[in-house]
Amino acid sequence: MTDWLPSILAEHGDDLIDGFLITLQLVIISMLFGIVLGAIIARGRMSKNKAVAGLAWFYVALFRGTPLLAQLYLIYYGLGQFSGFWRDVGLWGFLRDPFNCAVLSFTLNTAAYQAEIFRGAVQALPKGQWEGGAALGMSRFMVFRKIVLPQATLYALRPWGNELILMIKGSAVASVVTVYDLLGETRLAYSDTFRFDVYFYAAGLYLILVETLRRVWNALEQRLTRHLRREDDNSAKNAAPGAGTAAAAQL
Amino acid sequence: MDDSLLGLLRFGPDGWGDELLAGLQITVALALATAPIGLVLGFILALARRSERAMARVPATIFTTVFKGLPELITLFIVYYGSSLALAWLLGLFFDEPIFEISSFVAGMVALGAVSASFASEVFMGALAGIPRGQLEAADALGLSRWARMRNVILPQVMRLALPGLGNLWLVLLKDTALVSVIALPDLLRRTFIAVGSTKEPFFFFTVAIVIYFTISMLSMAVFQLLEARYARGYSK
Amino acid sequence: MTRFLIAAALAAGIALPASAEQMQLRIGTEGAYPPFNYFDSDNNLIGFDIDIAKALCAEMNAECEFITQDWDGIIPALMANKFDAIIASMSITAERDEVVDFSKKYYNTPPALAKAKDRDDLTTGTAEELDGMIIGAQSATTHANFAEQYYPDSELRRYGTPEEYKLDLANGRVDVVIDDIVVLSDWLASEDGACCEILVPLTPDPEINGAGAGIAVREGETELAEKFNAAIEAIRADGTYAEIQAKYFDFDVYGD
Numbered sequence: 146m147t148d149w150l151p152s153i154l155a156e157h158g159d160d161l162i163d164g165f166l167i168t169l170q171l172v173i174i175s176m177l178f179g180i181v182l183g184a185i186i187a188r189g190r191m192s193k194n195k196a197v198a199g200l201a202w203f204y205v206a207l208f209r210g211t212p213l214l215a216q217l218y219l220i221y222y223g224l225g226q227f228s229g230f231w232r233d234v235g236l237w238g239f240l241r242d243p244f245n246c247a248v249l250s251f252t253l254n255t256a257a258y259q260a261e262i263f264r265g266a267v268q269a270l271p272k273g274q275w276e277g278g279a280a281l282g283m284s285r286f287m288v289f290r291k292i293v294l295p296q297a298t299l300y301a302l303r304p305w306g307n308e309l310i311l312m313i314k315g316s317a318v319a320s321v322v323t324v325y326d327l328l329g330e331t332r333l334a335y336s337d338t339f340r341f342d343v344y345f346y347a348a349g350l351y352l353i354l355v356e357t358l359r360r361v362w363n364a365l366e367q368r369l370t371r372h373l374r375r376e377d378d379n380s381a382k383n384a385a386p387g388a389g390t391a392a393a394a395q396l
Numbered sequence: 397m398d399d400s401l402l403g404l405l406r407f408g409p410d411g412w413g414d415e416l417l418a419g420l421q422i423t424v425a426l427a428l429a430t431a432p433i434g435l436v437l438g439f440i441l442a443l444a445r446r447s448e449r450a451m452a453r454v455p456a457t458i459f460t461t462v463f464k465g466l467p468e469l470i471t472l473f474i475v476y477y478g479s480s481l482a483l484a485w486l487l488g489l490f491f492d493e494p495i496f497e498i499s500s501f502v503a504g505m506v507a508l509g510a511v512s513a514s515f516a517s518e519v520f521m522g523a524l525a526g527i528p529r530g531q532l533e534a535a536d537a538l539g540l541s542r543w544a545r546m547r548n549v550i551l552p553q554v555m556r557l558a559l560p561g562l563g564n565l566w567l568v569l570l571k572d573t574a575l576v577s578v579i580a581l582p583d584l585l586r587r588t589f590i591a592v593g594s595t596k597e598p599f600f601f602f603t604v605a606i607v608i609y610f611t612i613s614m615l616s617m618a619v620f621q622l623l624e625a626r627y628a629r630g631y632s633k
Numbered sequence: 634m635t636r637f638l639i640a641a642a643l644a645a646g647i648a649l650p651a652s653a654e655q656m657q658l659r660i661g662t663e664g665a666y667p668p669f670n671y672f673d674s675d676n677n678l679i680g681f682d683i684d685i686a687k688a689l690c691a692e693m694n695a696e697c698e699f700i701t702q703d704w705d706g707i708i709p710a711l712m713a714n715k716f717d718a719i720i721a722s723m724s725i726t727a728e729r730d731e732v733v734d735f736s737k738k739y740y741n742t743p744p745a746l747a748k749a750k751d752r753d754d755l756t757t758g759t760a761e762e763l764d765g766m767i768i769g770a771q772s773a774t775t776h777a778n779f780a781e782q783y784y785p786d787s788e789l790r791r792y793g794t795p796e797e798y799k800l801d802l803a804n805g806r807v808d809v810v811i812d813d814i815v816v817l818s819d820w821l822a823s824e825d826g827a828c829c830e831i832l833v834p835l836t837p838d839p840e841i842n843g844a845g846a847g848i849a850v851r852e853g854e855t856e857l858a859e860k861f862n863a864a865i866e867a868i869r870a871d872g873t874y875a876e877i878q879a880k881y882f883d884f885d886v887y888g889d
Contacts, residue, residue: 222800225800225801225804225806226800226804228804228806230803232805237805241805241806243790243806321793323791323792325791332705332772333772333791334771336705336772337773339708339709339712339732343708393876
């Protein structure tokens with residue numbers, strides 16, 4: 146089996162796969178926590194309470210306006226500086242691990258983007274939907290759960306898919322704080338062998354992941370928003386990442 | 397305690413203030429140097445991707461797919477290490493001495509420029525699609541050359557439509573420059589890192605760095621909002 | 634246009650070869666490895682490696698220029714012709730010898746483990762004691778390889794620079810760090826290193842740690858390597874080496 150593989154893949158192939166799996170874990174866990182946190186912050190953004198809304202706005206501006214790498218360094222080394230304190234409150238077990246620090250940093254970061262996606266999606270819904278639900282005697286919460294949320298989710302699909310891809314790309318910075326994700330394993334393999342092709346194989350893996358995700362997402366969106374479009378409209382079919390983020394980016 | 401912490405930011409040999417400022421200059425310089433590449437190349441890529449000729453469309457599509465999909469960090473490594481090797485090999489065929497080399501700054505420009513251009517092509521494609529056909533037909537009816545049509549009819553309207561998306565890309569570019577610190581460009585984040593190594597005050601210095609990045613982001617956003625208002629002048633939806 | 638470019642390129646090519654008198658050498662170094670090569674607070678490049686390099690250049694009648702490069706990419710940079718030689722405490726190992734050529738050694742010091750002072754549970758630094766613990770090292774170093782080989786039951790974390798593993802040793806993310814004993818001692822003696830102390834010196838494995846620190850040149854440049862060898866012998870013979878050594882250490886780092 147390994148005869149026809151380039152030598153570097155034969156030696157380091159499974160390390161790269163390990164790294165790939167770590168990247169997947171990083172992204173999936175951060176996204177899941179990020180959605181929850183993002184929803185909370187979105188709620189805050191849309192709140193009538195000025196202090197809450199202001200705080201939420203600041204959170205979003207801060208995490209979207211500064212580099213992810215700087216945020217990661219701050220959490221990894223910055224919080225690490227107070228390890229004594231964390232030990233006392235029992236949180237050092239968590240913060241000690243580089244993987245956890247990366248997940249924490251990515252979660253906080255993606256939550257800011259998620260919040261804007263939610264906000265955009267919910268606000269894109271015609272007011273009539275809320276009013277109709279109220280007319281039927283439903284509580285605001287019920288209206289949200291049964292009427293607004295399902296529709297808003299559809300609006301959020303495209304930007305959400307973009308954010309997932311952006312998260313995969315951003316996850317590569319974890320390698321800078323000793324997390325052995327795909328890029329981390331790649332750099333290790335390169336410094337062990339000085340064979341430059343290992344970077345190309347890693348790049349290939351990233352591209353396969355991103356392209357697969359993009360096509361699956363497009364198909365999903367195409368299918369789920371069928372009822373919103375005219376028969377002959379194929380605009381969602383070949384959508385590419387980045388197209389939706391211009392709108393989602395407006396603060 | 398706070399006194400001596402803030403004192404670390406002093407300018408001069410004791411404090412790190414001047415080092416951080418020098419780093420900030422490089423960060424902004426890199427972003428400013430890369431932005432035009434992203435803009436011009438992005439526009440060309442957009443035209444190519446909309447072209448009917450496969451010769452133009454296919455390479456452009458492959459280019460943008462690759463650079464939009466790859467993590468910027470790996471693109472940076474490939475450009476930095478790869479181009480050095482490629483260049484050395486290439487030049488080694490002809491000359492014994494190196495004529496020039498790829499610095500971290502140039503590698504950053506090339507890598508981030510390619511990524512920026514790929515995303516910019518998306519924005520431009522959307523903007524170009526947003527120009528009503530009638531505009532192009534009117535330009536032809538007036539007998540404008542292709543170049544004149546581009547200059548007087550297409551570009552001004554593209555700029556208006558593309559501005560929000562481009563503003564966002566500038567912010568992304570500013571943040572991406574921080575990645576070039578990983579290949580030892582002495583930008584703001586790199587200098588912050590060196591200050592941390594020397595003073596062992598990571599929380600303080602990384603917070604300072606984040607405050608500085610935040611400030612220039614906010615400033616950039618304000619500038620873009622002004623620009624958008626200006627370009628939208630005289631145009632009602 | 635093409636003709637102009639070719640002419641310009643030829644002119645550049647012709648102008649570059651150094652004059653017959655003085656050799657032009659670009660020396661690659663890291664600049665983050667005190668006391669061997671590092672930057673002082675005024676941003677000057679100093680250290681044992683730097684002084685030795687300057688002495689060798691003087692001996693070889695060469696004009697030397699220093700170029701700093703991150704450790705991870707230092708050999709690729711040499712291969713890409715960014716500089717002509719690496720003088721950065723790079724150990725001569727068989728693995729590295731496959732891609733570069735080395736001069737003879739110019740010093741040889743063993744590795745050691747360092748730990749935080751309050752870790753009374755760590756006394757011997759054996760593999761058994763460090764079972765399940767976390768060891769920090771600089772990536773792409775012989776010390777990282779040593780840890781990988783001799784402490785297989787410990788988790789190895791590789792950092793880009795010594796500064797990074799020092800931060801993580803101080804905050805307890807790693808239980809011990811492994812590096813050159815001189816580098817560690819130098820750090821521990823300073824205010825910075827007050828948190829920590831040497832756990833135990835280690836016996837080097839020649840296969841992993843190599844034959845000492847040497848000067849790396851591109852593969853095939855044996856003439857340059859020989860020039861360095863001659864220069865090393867010369868400065869050892871005429872006392873320059875001892876003089877430089879005394880500036881930094883009160884013991885012999887050349888080894889036998």
